[in-house]
Amino acid sequence: MREIQAAEITKAVRDLFIDANCNLGEDVLAAFDRAIETDESPVAREVIRELKENARIARDEQSPLCQDTGLAVLFVEVGQDVHVTGGDLKEALNEGVRRGYGEGYLRKSACHPFTRANTRDNTPAVIHFDIVPGERMRIVAVPKGGGAENMSRVDMLSPSAGLEGIKEFVVKRIEASGSNPCPPTVVGVGIGGTFERSALLAKKALTRRIGQRNTDPELAKVEIEVLERINRLGIGPMGYGGNTTALDVFFEVEPCHIASLPVAVNVQCHATRHKEAIL
Amino acid sequence: MAEIKLKTPLTDKDVEKLEIGDRVLLTGVIYSARDAAHKRLFDLIQAGKELPVDIRGQVIYYVGPAPAKPGKPIGSAGPTTSYRMDAYAPKLIELGLKGMIGKGNRGAGVVEAMKKFKAVYFGATGGAGALLARSIRKAETVAYEDLGPEAIQRMEVEDFPVVVINDTKGNDLYVEGAKKYRKP
Numbered sequence: 001m002r003e004i005q006a007a008e009i010t011k012a013v014r015d016l017f018i019d020a021n022c023n024l025g026e027d028v029l030a031a032f033d034r035a036i037e038t039d040e041s042p043v044a045r046e047v048i049r050e051l052k053e054n055a056r057i058a059r060d061e062q063s064p065l066c067q068d069t070g071l072a073v074l075f076v077e078v079g080q081d082v083h084v085t086g087g088d089l090k091e092a093l094n095e096g097v098r099r100g101y102g103e104g105y106l107r108k109s110a111c112h113p114f115t116r117a118n119t120r121d122n123t124p125a126v127i128h129f130d131i132v133p134g135e136r137m138r139i140v141a142v143p144k145g146g147g148a149e150n151m152s153r154v155d156m157l158s159p160s161a162g163l164e165g166i167k168e169f170v171v172k173r174i175e176a177s178g179s180n181p182c183p184p185t186v187v188g189v190g191i192g193g194t195f196e197r198s199a200l201l202a203k204k205a206l207t208r209r210i211g212q213r214n215t216d217p218e219l220a221k222v223e224i225e226v227l228e229r230i231n232r233l234g235i236g237p238m239g240y241g242g243n244t245t246a247l248d249v250f251f252e253v254e255p256c257h258i259a260s261l262p263v264a265v266n267v268q269c270h271a272t273r274h275k276e277a278i279l
Numbered sequence: 280m281a282e283i284k285l286k287t288p289l290t291d292k293d294v295e296k297l298e299i300g301d302r303v304l305l306t307g308v309i310y311s312a313r314d315a316a317h318k319r320l321f322d323l324i325q326a327g328k329e330l331p332v333d334i335r336g337q338v339i340y341y342v343g344p345a346p347a348k349p350g351k352p353i354g355s356a357g358p359t360t361s362y363r364m365d366a367y368a369p370k371l372i373e374l375g376l377k378g379m380i381g382k383g384n385r386g387a388g389v390v391e392a393m394k395k396f397k398a399v400y401f402g403a404t405g406g407a408g409a410l411l412a413r414s415i416r417k418a419e420t421v422a423y424e425d426l427g428p429e430a431i432q433r434m435e436v437e438d439f440p441v442v443v444i445n446d447t448k449g450n451d452l453y454v455e456g457a458k459k460y461r462k463p
C-alpha cells in the first residue's frame with residue numbers, strides 16, 4: 001500500500017490545467033507546420049500561421065491559448081494499492097481545479113443549466129475514475145471548450161449500418177458542424193459499449209497525440225480513411241475554405257450488445273489540450 | 280483579398296462596401312456581449328425599456344474573455360460561436376447594430392436582417408484569444424457585472440483583425456470557401 005497526500009493531488013491538478021491551457025502540445029504545432037506546407041488555400045495557411053503565433057504568445061506570456069479554458073474534465077486512474085491520505089480524493093481534485101482556474105487567470109465557464117448562474121470557480125470537474133493495478137495514480141487533465149463540445153453527437157445505429165454506416169455518420173457530423181467547432185478539429189470516435197460508454201470512449205480518444213494511430217492496424221487504416229474524407233469536405237481552417245478541416249481522427253472500439261451499434265463523435269477544436277501527471 | 284481599415288461606429292456606407300473574404304482592421308470602440316447578456320438586452324427591448332448601451336452604429340463582439348492578469352487590460356479574448364445569438368441578433372440589427380464579430384455559421388433570419396437593415400458579420404480567428412487580446416487596448420465593464428465573463432464590456436480596439444463572413448448582399452464566405460476547396 002502506497003500513500004499519496006491529497007495536497008499533492010491538488011497541486012498536480014492545478015498545474016496540469018494551467019499547463020494545458022497555456023502550452024500547446026508539440027504534436028499540434030507539428031500538425032500546424034504540415035498544414036502550412038500542404039493546404040492549397042492562402043487564407044487557410046494564413047489562419048494556421050495566426051494559430052502558431054497565438055500559441056507562441058500564450059507560451060511566452062503564460063496566458064491561455066483561448067479564452068474558453070473549458071469545463072475541467074479529468075481522467076483519473078487510481079492504482080488499487082494506492083491509499084489517499086489527508087483528505088477526500090474528489091475534493092482534492094476539485095480543489096486543484098479551483099486553484100488552477102483562480103491562480104492561472106483561466107476563465108470560469110461552469111454554470112447552472114437552467115439559471116445559467118456561474119459557479120465562479122469552474123467546479124465541479126467532470127471526473128472519470130478508473131481502478132488499475134499498481135501503486136501509482138495517473139491524472140489526465142482535459143480542459144474542454146464549449147464550441148466544439150456542442151457539435152458532438154451520439155447515435156444508436158442499427159447493426160446493419162456496419163463500418164460504412166459509422167464512417168458516414170462521422171463525416172456527416174463534421175460536415176454539419178461546419179465552421180462552428182473552430183476547425184481544424186480533432187475528431188474522437190467511440191464505438192461500442194452502451195450509450196454512455198461510447199461517449200466516454202470518444203472523449204478518451206481525444207487524449208491521444210496527433211498521429212498516434214490505433215494499435216489495431218485495421219482501425220488505423222479506417223482512421224486515416226475518415227481523416228482524408230473529412231479533409232475533402234473543403235471546410236478548412238475556421239471554415240474559410242481549405243484542405244485542413246481536421247488534424248486527426250481517433251477511433252476507440254469496444255464490444256457492444258448484439259442488438260446495438262452505439263457511435264459517439266466528440267469534436268475537439270484545434271486547441272487540443274491535454275496534459276498528464278503520474279503520482 | 281482586400282485589407283480595409285475601418286473606424287467604429289460604422290455607417291451604412293462603411294458596411295455596404297464590404298465583401299465576403301475582405302480582411303478588415305477595426306479601430307475604435309466595440310462592445311462584448313454573449314449568451315446571457317443578449318437575453319437580457321432582448322428582454323429589455325421586449326419590455327420597451329432603454330438598453331444600457333446605445334447600439335446604433337455599433338459592433339458587438341461575441342466574447343467572454345479570460346480574466347486579465349495584473350497590468351494587462353484583458354485576458355485571452357477570442358470569439359465564441361455565434362449561432363447561439365441568432366435568436367436575438369435580428370432585433371438588434373433592426374435597431375441599428377452595424378456589425379457582429381464571432382465565429383461560425385449564422386441562421387437565415389440573421390442573414391436576412393443584415394441584407395434588409397445593412398449590417399455585416401465578421402469572423403475573428405477562433406482559439407486565437409492570446410493573439411486577439413493584443414489588439415484590445417482597454418476594457419471596462421459597462422453592464423451586468425454579475426454575469427462574470429458574460430458581462431457587457433466596452434472595449435477600445437486598435438487594428439482588430441477580422442474577416443467579412445456575411446456581407447450586406449446575402450453572400451456567405453463559409454459557403455463559397457467550402458465550395459471552392461471541396462473535392463469529390
